[in-house]
Amino acid sequence: MSASQIPADLLFQSSHEWARVEGGTVTVGISDHAQAELTDVVFVELPALGKKVDAGDPTAVVESVKAASDIYSPLSGEVVEVNPAVEGDPSLVNTDPYGAGWIFKIKISNPEQITGLLTPEAYGGMIA
Amino acid sequence: MSDTVLHSPLEAAHLALGARLIPFGGWVMPVQYTSILSEHAAVRNSAGVFDISHMGQVFATGESHLAWLDGLLTNNLSKLSPGQGQYTLMLNESGGVIDDLIAYRISESETLLIVNASMIPEDFAWMGKHLADGVTLRNESDDWAGLAIQGPDSAEIFKKLFPSETLPPRNGISKTPAGEIVCRTGYTGEDGYELFCPAAFGPILFESAISAGAIPCGLGARDTLRLEMCYPLNGNDLSPERSPIEAGLGFFCDLEKPDFIGRATLLSQKANGPEKILTAIEVIDKAPPPRPHYPVLSADGETIGELSSGVLSPTLGKGIAMAYLPAKFSKPGTSLLIDVRGRQFKALTVKKPFLKKPK
Numbered sequence: 189m190s191a192s193q194i195p196a197d198l199l200f201q202s203s204h205e206w207a208r209v210e211g212g213t214v215t216v217g218i219s220d221h222a223q224a225e226l227t228d229v230v231f232v233e234l235p236a237l238g239k240k241v242d243a244g245d246p247t248a249v250v251e252s253v254k255a256a257s258d259i260y261s262p263l264s265g266e267v268v269e270v271n272p273a274v275e276g277d278p279s280l281v282n283t284d285p286y287g288a289g290w291i292f293k294i295k296i297s298n299p300e301q302i303t304g305l306l307t308p309e310a311y312g313g314m315i316a
Numbered sequence: 317m318s319d320t321v322l323h324s325p326l327e328a329a330h331l332a333l334g335a336r337l338i339p340f341g342g343w344v345m346p347v348q349y350t351s352i353l354s355e356h357a358a359v360r361n362s363a364g365v366f367d368i369s370h371m372g373q374v375f376a377t378g379e380s381h382l383a384w385l386d387g388l389l390t391n392n393l394s395k396l397s398p399g400q401g402q403y404t405l406m407l408n409e410s411g412g413v414i415d416d417l418i419a420y421r422i423s424e425s426e427t428l429l430i431v432n433a434s435m436i437p438e439d440f441a442w443m444g445k446h447l448a449d450g451v452t453l454r455n456e457s458d459d460w461a462g463l464a465i466q467g468p469d470s471a472e473i474f475k476k477l478f479p480s481e482t483l484p485p486r487n488g489i490s491k492t493p494a495g496e497i498v499c500r501t502g503y504t505g506e507d508g509y510e511l512f513c514p515a516a517f518g519p520i521l522f523e524s525a526i527s528a529g530a531i532p533c534g535l536g537a538r539d540t541l542r543l544e545m546c547y548p549l550n551g552n553d554l555s556p557e558r559s560p561i562e563a564g565l566g567f568f569c570d571l572e573k574p575d576f577i578g579r580a581t582l583l584s585q586k587a588n589g590p591e592k593i594l595t596a597i598e599v600i601d602k603a604p605p606p607r608p609h610y611p612v613l614s615a616d617g618e619t620i621g622e623l624s625s626g627v628l629s630p631t632l633g634k635g636i637a638m639a640y641l642p643a644k645f646s647k648p649g650t651s652l653l654i655d656v657r658g659r660q661f662k663a664l665t666v667k668k669p670f671l672k673k674p675k
Contacts, residue, residue: 228353253352
């Protein structure tokens with residue numbers, strides 16, 4: 189199996205979401221390792237704008253041909269943006285998981301939770 | 317039933333190709349090699365090769381074996397000549413499906429039954445319980461490896477594998493001089509054939525098929541391909557509680573022939589109309605892929621059943637599914653709702669199959 193990409197500027201969850209914290213918001217997607225495990229993503233169910241979530245809440249759903257997988261919010265807050273591109277072309281989650289394949293953005297309500305996320309090194313160790 | 321997990325004679329070859337293996341019907345089998353979507357497309361556009369070593373081979377022999385099988389199976393075997401095969405079903409006393417299978421007449425005195433992997437012990441026990449004098453049964457399921465080579469290029473691949481052999485006609489069976497069994501059948505809706513050879517030769521034949529241009533395909537693509545054609549999967553779409561009339565398989569039940577197990581129920585359902593019918597459903601809304609057990613509701617919001625099978629069709633790009641529904645909801649063009657995680661999406665019943673291929 190080829191090695192998965194793990195960008196150094198992101199944080200991760202053990203459930204394979206990545207988090208890019210910028211100012212007061214966090215952008216969320218699934219890791220390269222997760223997309224490779226799921227294989228062909230054929231549907232992404234996005235959350236409603238304005239939805240309030242707690243860290244660890246199922247917030248979106250990514251579906252491959254064989255299975256539906258919940259995507260858990262890494263931090264608590266409010267959904268302020270979703271990526272319509274992955275609704276139109278779910279394969280973006282496979283081809284560009286850290287870029288065009290992002291899924292939703294949360295306005296962070298509790299910044300202290302950030303320290304609970306995995307560093308790239310810790311996540312890399314987990315999936316090795 | 318045993319708890320031992322069975323392994324295909326091709327397992328080492330699957331692992332070398334990077335396949336993902338999953339438990340299926342008591343076996344460990346490849347679900348995919350690279351991608352279900354690309355494997356599906358290979359079968360529709362060129363050719364794919366599936367490991368079907370898990371399927372069972374039961375040989376019935378003896379001068380009276382044909383009449384005996386015709387008392388056990390729904391279709392009419394005595395209408396076939398040696399060299400021909402037919403899809404057929406084995407029913408319990410109340411007309412429910414034990415298994416669906418293909419019966420191939422090898423000769424006047426021998427018939428081969430290819431049965432579902434998970435049902436081998438039960439089928440064999442059922443047949444043994446009803447065995448008649450002058451009939452011998454052999455379960456050779458562990459002795460054979462099987463490959464299904466399917467797709468528009470499958471006949472060309474056959475020429476490369478067996479340059480001096482001719483493919484049997486559709487639904488036919490033949491044997492090569494080396495002893496391979498060739499059946500012109502499949503589970504994909506494409507032209508193709510199923511090859512059975514002694515287990516030890518399976519890996520060589522599998523690698524030869526790949527060298528000849530067949531793309532290795534797993535159970536994932538096998539499921540999407542068969543559902544586009546509305547071919548039922550036993551355990552999902554067939555069960556001991558449902559008859560072939562309810563499953564829409566009346567074509568494969570000869571109610572004119574002398575008695576066979578389950579016939580009374582089929583006659584009564586045919587005369588009165590079945591209460592429930594296995595119905596093909598297309599999702600109209602942009603919606604998550606339909607999956608087994610999702611609730612089906614009438615347009616008024618009343619729950620009327622659940623999906624027995626469902627996928628996002630790779631060829632059609634929309635959700636396709638089947639469900640046993642009350643007869644009044646099974647007519648093509650009936651509006652329905654499918655519930656996915658508490659949200660309801662519009663769907664429509666359609667005529668089978670989903671994929672209408674130009675002939």
